[in-house]
Amino acid sequence: MSEPIRFYFRGAVQEIHDAAPTRTVLQHLREDLHCTGTKEGCAEGDCGACTVVVGSLNASGQLEMKAVNSCIQFAPTLDGKALFTVEDMQQPDGALHPVQQAMVECHGSQCGFCTPGFVMSLWGMYLRRDDNPDGKPAQRKEIDDCLSGNLCRCTGYRPIIDAAHRMTELPKVEFDREELTRQLQALQRDAGATYIARGRSFHAPRTLDELVALRAAHPQATLLAGSTDIGLWVTKQMRELGDIIYLGHVTALQSVQQKDGMLEIGAGVSLNNAYAALWELYPAQLGEMWQRFASLPIRNAGTLGGNVANGSPIGDSMPWMIALGSEVVLQGPSGQRVLALEAFYLDYQKKDMQADEFVAAVRVPLPRANVQFRTYKLAKRFDQDISAVCAAFAFTLDGDKVVDARIAFGGMAATPRRAPRAEAALTGLGWNETNLRVAMDLLQQDFAPLSDMRASSNYRMQTAQNLLRRFWLETRADAPLAADAVNAFACRA
Numbered sequence: 030m031s032e033p034i035r036f037y038f039r040g041a042v043q044e045i046h047d048a049a050p051t052r053t054v055l056q057h058l059r060e061d062l063h064c065t066g067t068k069e070g071c072a073e074g075d076c077g078a079c080t081v082v083v084g085s086l087n088a089s090g091q092l093e094m095k096a097v098n099s100c101i102q103f104a105p106t107l108d109g110k111a112l113f114t115v116e117d118m119q120q121p122d123g124a125l126h127p128v129q130q131a132m133v134e135c136h137g138s139q140c141g142f143c144t145p146g147f148v149m150s151l152w153g154m155y156l157r158r159d160d161n162p163d164g165k166p167a168q169r170k171e172i173d174d175c176l177s178g179n180l181c182r183c184t185g186y187r188p189i190i191d192a193a194h195r196m197t198e199l200p201k202v203e204f205d206r207e208e209l210t211r212q213l214q215a216l217q218r219d220a221g222a223t224y225i226a227r228g229r230s231f232h233a234p235r236t237l238d239e240l241v242a243l244r245a246a247h248p249q250a251t252l253l254a255g256s257t258d259i260g261l262w263v264t265k266q267m268r269e270l271g272d273i274i275y276l277g278h279v280t281a282l283q284s285v286q287q288k289d290g291m292l293e294i295g296a297g298v299s300l301n302n303a304y305a306a307l308w309e310l311y312p313a314q315l316g317e318m319w320q321r322f323a324s325l326p327i328r329n330a331g332t333l334g335g336n337v338a339n340g341s342p343i344g345d346s347m348p349w350m351i352a353l354g355s356e357v358v359l360q361g362p363s364g365q366r367v368l369a370l371e372a373f374y375l376d377y378q379k380k381d382m383q384a385d386e387f388v389a390a391v392r393v394p395l396p397r398a399n400v401q402f403r404t405y406k407l408a409k410r411f412d413q414d415i416s417a418v419c420a421a422f423a424f425t426l427d428g429d430k431v432v433d434a435r436i437a438f439g440g441m442a443a444t445p446r447r448a449p450r451a452e453a454a455l456t457g458l459g460w461n462e463t464n465l466r467v468a469m470d471l472l473q474q475d476f477a478p479l480s481d482m483r484a485s486s487n488y489r490m491q492t493a494q495n496l497l498r499r500f501w502l503e504t505r506a507d508a509p510l511a512a513d514a515v516n517a518f519a520c521r522a
Contacts, residue, residue, distance in 0.1 A: 031225035034104060037084075037111040037212045038062070045104055050224065050231035050273055051263045054099040054107060055079045058114060066115040066145045067099055070180075072264040074098040074257060074327055075413065077179030080146035082153050084111035084209055086217065088283035092210045095299075095329035096153035098178070101260025102330065103253070105224050105231040106277055109216045111209055115145035118152065120202065128152050131196035132189070139184040147179050147189055150326070155196060156204060167193055170320075177412045178324025221278070230272040237281040237360070240387070243274050245362045248384035250274045254297060255331035257323070258339055282334070282389065291356070291392040296334025301325065303333035310395060314402050318345060321406055324413045338388040340374050340444065343483075345419050347374075347445035349404035351437040352421035355393045361386035377443035399432075400425050401504040405496050409483070416440050417484035420496040424460070429506040431455045431464075438493055440483075441476040448475040451497070465501045469494040 034045035048057060055072075058064045058081075070078035079100040086109075087093050094113075118126040125133065128151045138144040154175040158167065172193040181189065221234035221243075232250070234240040244250070250272040253259055262268040276282055282297030285306045292310060294303050304319040322328060322345050336346050337357055347370065355370045362385055370391070373381055382388075396402075404421040408414035419439035425432040434455040436448040451468040458464045478489035 030223070032222040034108045034224055035216055036107040036109070037209070037216065039117065042212075042216065045107075045224075047226050048104055049227040050103060050105050050229045051270055052104045053260070053264065054081065054102045054104050054112070057104045058099060058112075064114055064116050068142055068145060069100055070143070072100045073261050074101045074178075074324075075180070076143070077146040077150065077324070077326065078143050080149040080179065080326055082113040082149055082156075083107070084113065084213065085109070086210070086213050088280040090214075092206050092213070094153065094156045096150050096178075096326045097330045098257075098326050101264060102256055103231075103260070103263075103273075105233070105273075106253075106256065106275060108222070108224075108233060109213065109218065109278070111213060113149070113152075115148050118148060126152070127196045127199040127202055128155055128192075130199055131192040135188045135191040135195055137184060137189040137192040140182075143179060143181045147176065147181070150175055150179050151193055151196060153325075154193065158197065159204065167197060173412070174320055174325055177320075178326040218278075229270075231275060232273065233275045233278050235278050235280065237279060237389075240274070240276065240279050241360065241362060244387055245385045247272055247274060252276060252338070252387055254335035254338075255299070257327050257331035258335070258341075276332075276387075287395065290395050292395060293358070293390050293392045294333055295390050296338070296388045297332055298334070299329055300331045300333055300336065301328035304328070307393060310393075311402065314404060315349070318349070318404055318406060321408075321411060321414075322346070327413075333391060334388045337370070337373075337391050338380075338382075340378065340380055342377065342442060342444050343416050343419070343440045344445060345406055345416055345439065348419045348437040348439040349402075349421035350391065350393060351445060351447060352404070352423040352435045353394050353402060354423070354435065355391060357388060358390040358392065359386045360389040365389065367392075371437070371447055374444035374446065397425075399427065401500075403500050403503060405499065407492055407496070415483060418489050418492050418496070419445075420493060420500075422497070422500045424455075424500075424504065426460060426504070426506075429460050431458060431460050436468075436497065438476065441478045441489060441493060448472055450475050460501065460505060462501070465498060469497055472497065
């Protein structure tokens, strides 16, 4: 039996009955609800013109408000949630919201096409600052991160950044979180539901047992988590997904916990929340990677488990997780099994996972004594760009001796993987320039990178070697490299 999709929008509960399960939130907004303030630019989650804010209750029942890209989110994922668009910004007396007023005062709009998306991203930041009222003005890094998913082709970013500062100086507008929480509590389901339309099913289990049973019964169904990749299968490749099993309501996949020397992150935990937890463990190593991993709306929607399950050879999470010795937890009708993450990837888009299994969690080792760990991303842009090369190194050192060397790269092969010959050349020997040069040369035997639109094979090999040298310069026992010299070396790499 089909259940309608129910969500809170414009002060009332809306229902969807006959839209295809892959109809996007943006399409539903513009074509069905006739709310055309939200724009379509790229239809792939890059430009931010379609940005909306979605409110939902997390596994603890607390309200979370997140900016996401409506162009790649499927409408059935709204079930039990609240949707906010630029139309919601107008105040009851007709006045502009401080975010909008600041954009006007600072001349943050020219053609105006991208403006609704900027307004919604800034509103997301406005709400986050309510959650953490420290009285401090917004910092540039916070603003840059907030706007990392929004592109403007005519105004430029300075006046929009000015508006981000100005909006907090204007008279404050309160947001009634308690009322929205009550509305969402009334929409929550006690058990999983199935939505059927246009000959396709959208299954939304609530428990792990329901998910296991659904996966066993529908092994060919598409597993959907954050839709940051699968959404493009529909909007760009025009693929038919068939039946869908949505993981977003399974509370058991939302946990983050430490056990047995590992940080276990459920497959349903968003990329942003996962990186926040990992940053607490590795602040110096993962701070920049967290900021540069896609944009904030993508990190709000995507999941670390989905990133691992997708297994892209250019994904930024896998190299450093492999270098640290992370594990993936698979679950199916026979129970759980745990694999080393590096063993999970067999070949391009091929994984050691049965048709009735799914990724339940990933496990990342906690910091260990004497382990030097770094990860680096090389791309054409700082923000929101896919890596040409992503490198990660985790060496166990005893003074100037390498006890264990783990070197992993993304963008260098059909899967993210280690460099066995370079590792062997370093293990048990001194961490010095002579041995370093041998290992750098051996990378040419470990990898045969391709040339593509992001980088040539020669560039990839040279920068991979240079990044190994950078790691040595930062971690050698006699003279740790100063931060400014590291940055200068990175620019040359």
